[in-house]
Amino acid sequence: MAAAGRLHVVILAGGIGTRLWPISRRSRPKQFQPLLSARTMLEETHQRVLPLASPERVWVVTGEAFTSLVRSQLPAVPAGNVLGEPMARSSAPAAALAVARIARADPEARVLLTPADSYIGDAAAYRDYVAAAVEAAATGCIVTLGVVPSRPETGLGYIKRGERLERPPGAYWVERFTEKPDPATAASYVADGGYYWNMGQFVFVAGVFMERLERHLPEVAKGVRRLAEAGEPSQELMARVYQEMRSISIDYGIAEKEECLAVVPTALEWSDVGSWRAVKEIAARRGGLDPNPEQHVGVESDGCFVMAGSGRLVVTVGMKGYVVVDTPDALLILDPEQDQLVREALAEIERRGKEERL
Amino acid sequence: MAAAGRLHVVILAGGIGTRLWPISRRSRPKQFQPLLSARTMLEETHQRVLPLASPERVWVVTGEAFTSLVRSQLPAVPAGNVLGEPMARSSAPAAALAVARIARADPEARVLLTPADSYIGDAAAYRDYVAAAVEAAATGCIVTLGVVPSRPETGLGYIKRGERLERPPGAYWVERFTEKPDPATAASYVADGGYYWNMGQFVFVAGVFMERLERHLPEVAKGVRRLAEAGEPSQELMARVYQEMRSISIDYGIAEKEECLAVVPTALEWSDVGSWRAVKEIAARRGGLDPNPEQHVGVESDGCFVMAGSGRLVVTVGMKGYVVVDTPDALLILDPEQDQLVREALAEIERRGKEERL
Numbered sequence: 001m002a003a004a005g006r007l008h009v010v011i012l013a014g015g016i017g018t019r020l021w022p023i024s025r026r027s028r029p030k031q032f033q034p035l036l037s038a039r040t041m042l043e044e045t046h047q048r049v050l051p052l053a054s055p056e057r058v059w060v061v062t063g064e065a066f067t068s069l070v071r072s073q074l075p076a077v078p079a080g081n082v083l084g085e086p087m088a089r090s091s092a093p094a095a096a097l098a099v100a101r102i103a104r105a106d107p108e109a110r111v112l113l114t115p116a117d118s119y120i121g122d123a124a125a126y127r128d129y130v131a132a133a134v135e136a137a138a139t140g141c142i143v144t145l146g147v148v149p150s151r152p153e154t155g156l157g158y159i160k161r162g163e164r165l166e167r168p169p170g171a172y173w174v175e176r177f178t179e180k181p182d183p184a185t186a187a188s189y190v191a192d193g194g195y196y197w198n199m200g201q202f203v204f205v206a207g208v209f210m211e212r213l214e215r216h217l218p219e220v221a222k223g224v225r226r227l228a229e230a231g232e233p234s235q236e237l238m239a240r241v242y243q244e245m246r247s248i249s250i251d252y253g254i255a256e257k258e259e260c261l262a263v264v265p266t267a268l269e270w271s272d273v274g275s276w277r278a279v280k281e282i283a284a285r286r287g288g289l290d291p292n293p294e295q296h297v298g299v300e301s302d303g304c305f306v307m308a309g310s311g312r313l314v315v316t317v318g319m320k321g322y323v324v325v326d327t328p329d330a331l332l333i334l335d336p337e338q339d340q341l342v343r344e345a346l347a348e349i350e351r352r353g354k355e356e357r358l
Numbered sequence: 359m360a361a362a363g364r365l366h367v368v369i370l371a372g373g374i375g376t377r378l379w380p381i382s383r384r385s386r387p388k389q390f391q392p393l394l395s396a397r398t399m400l401e402e403t404h405q406r407v408l409p410l411a412s413p414e415r416v417w418v419v420t421g422e423a424f425t426s427l428v429r430s431q432l433p434a435v436p437a438g439n440v441l442g443e444p445m446a447r448s449s450a451p452a453a454a455l456a457v458a459r460i461a462r463a464d465p466e467a468r469v470l471l472t473p474a475d476s477y478i479g480d481a482a483a484y485r486d487y488v489a490a491a492v493e494a495a496a497t498g499c500i501v502t503l504g505v506v507p508s509r510p511e512t513g514l515g516y517i518k519r520g521e522r523l524e525r526p527p528g529a530y531w532v533e534r535f536t537e538k539p540d541p542a543t544a545a546s547y548v549a550d551g552g553y554y555w556n557m558g559q560f561v562f563v564a565g566v567f568m569e570r571l572e573r574h575l576p577e578v579a580k581g582v583r584r585l586a587e588a589g590e591p592s593q594e595l596m597a598r599v600y601q602e603m604r605s606i607s608i609d610y611g612i613a614e615k616e617e618c619l620a621v622v623p624t625a626l627e628w629s630d631v632g633s634w635r636a637v638k639e640i641a642a643r644r645g646g647l648d649p650n651p652e653q654h655v656g657v658e659s660d661g662c663f664v665m666a667g668s669g670r671l672v673v674t675v676g677m678k679g680y681v682v683v684d685t686p687d688a689l690l691i692l693d694p695e696q697d698q699l700v701r702e703a704l705a706e707i708e709r710r711g712k713e714e715r716l
Contacts, residue, residue, distance in 0.1 A: 022673070297703050299700075299702045299703045312687050313688040314691070315689065315703045317690070318696035328670070331684060332673045333673070335677065
């Protein structure tokens with residue numbers, strides 16, 4: 001791999017994770033929380049990529065307010081590799097911010113772009129798929145990973161595969177990226193067999209990404225190049241550039257426009273961990289519906305996911321399938337079928353002027 | 359009333375209230391807690407009888423461990439009127455402990471015996487019924503209050519009325535006290551119209567009660583007489599007497615055996631507040647399902663009773679009809695249809711060696 005350029009990993013850690021309140025908070029969003037294990041999601045993500053890239057080739061992009069948190073959670077990563085954005089501009093500018101720096105030093109470098117807050121069941125298998133994607137990136141195209149869909153999920157984007165690549169085996173050209181489908185369309189995608197869930201994982205040659213960025217989002221490319229040239233840009237310069245940066249995701253801004261895209265389908269157990277229902281499902285598969293059993297007493301309570309994290313005793317009687325999340329200053333009791341309504345609750349908390357609980 | 363003997367009130371405050379955990383605790387059972395208003399149930403009970411008897415004629419019988427709590431909650435009641443039992447022996451010995459003292463000073467005194475932890479909607483109406491019962495007690499019989507049943511409740515004893523008393527109007531002789539009925543029997547009682555719920559409220563002449571006690575429970579009568587004669591009995595004497603006292607309720611030990619009993623039927627809104635379902639029903643009738651609305655945010659949550667008493671924010675999403683009780687060290691989430699299972703949860707807490715949470 002040395003000849004083809006070393007692999008860098010860019011971890012996107014700028015999410016807010018509103019729907020995972022009260023674990024996810026404004027002051028500490030979900031990726032900085034231990035949601036599914038004793039490690040935070042960011043730490044898990046770093047552990048997953050550790051065999052792929054030594055810490056000095058790991059980059060984290062996050063909100064300015066969270067850079068010290070990232071540095072304390074990933075002490076092995078050089079402080080200068082943790083890039084703080086002065087404001088959120090979605091994933092295309094965030095990815096570009098890091099890739100522009102990598103490309104400036106080594107345009108031939110390979111880059112794996114990964115969200116900080118995905119759940120991936122088998123890290124070793126994941127790394128094998130990434131290796132295949134790195135191989136596919138030698139074509140000079142952007143490569144993405146996809147998951148074989150197990151259900152007609154309407155909350156995710158899908159990738160339609162086209163022809164096979166010559167190599168590596170198992171990789172395909174992408175026919176198109178799709179937006180979140182309606183239920184009937186989602187069902188047809190699953191039945192078709194040629195669609196994969198969009199995981200938000202991308203692999204590419206750094207210089208190739210910058211070239212495509214220049215084509216699809218020239219103003220973003222200009223901004224991040226300017227920052228990369230500045231070396232350690234001042235806060236003022238960062239703010240000026242970001243003020244004029246448009247807010248756009250990689251999917252909309254690049255993947256849906258780009259012609260030269262490949263996909264490596266995977267059989268990974270994966271989730272974007274976007275809601276309490278998702279957390280509950282992962283916990284159930286892993287046999288961890290009761291992560292703090294010493295703090296929970298359930299009587300006639302089946303299928304509940306109880307995070308009893310405040311040191312208090314949680315007793316459930318006659319509860320079926322609910323989610324209970326107990327923290328020192330806030331408690332959530334939720335029907336997971338209605339987990340999207342957490343947002344309404346947060347809006348109400350804000351209306352009441354209790355921002356310190358958000 | 360002066361000629362007929364003044365009215366004393368004996369408040370029985372020895373209950374444990376297990377099923378109302380986590381508000382009711384071993385160290386502070388429900389009668390010492392503000393469950394349905396800002397006042398504790400004991401304070402509410404005292405307020406209710408205040409116009410009937412000045413504080414020096416109010417007596418409270420409770421566990422020895424709770425005498426100082428009672429004195430702090432009812433500072434107007436003389437300390438010597440708060441009687442602490444060294445061990446629980448049910449209601450007959452508890453009542454007799456106080457009545458023996460009253461009867462020794464004034465056998466003609468009238469006594470109202472009341473639990474400390476009942477809910478009664480209309481205190482003024484209650485006092486009118488007590489006045490009628492005091493009048494009926496002039497017959498030389500024990501008088502009880504009954505509630506016209508509004509549903510075939512199986513968790514309560516019933517009183518079957520017999521012939522009318524000559525006076526006061528509306529009072530009847532009691533044909534019999536019944537134990538808790540099965541559902542079919544309870545339904546027939548309600549349909550009959552001649553049955554009332556046993557509220558555990560009794561009115562009698564002090565000397566009459568002691569005479570009946572002598573007949574039905576001679577060993578209890580002997581014990582409490584000995585303690586009354588001792589004036590301020592030593593802890594050792596109290597313990598010795600109680601050790602030999604049998605544990606028996608007024609209902610089983612006296613009311614079900616006694617021939618000379620009258621009942622004053624009442625149309626009171628009443629509950630023995632024995633379970634969370636009962637608390638929820640009372641709260642719903644009073645429009646107080648959400649007693650701490652500033653601490654609770656409900657989204658698509660109807661008919662839940664949420665006691666958010668720990669200062670934490672409680673958010674419920676998609677919960678219908680549940681009971682949530684939040685305290686600083688323990689949380690209960692309960693289907694009120696299964697409220698009897700709280701006991702199983704407490705047994706489990708004890709098995710885990712977490713007695714400090716009980």
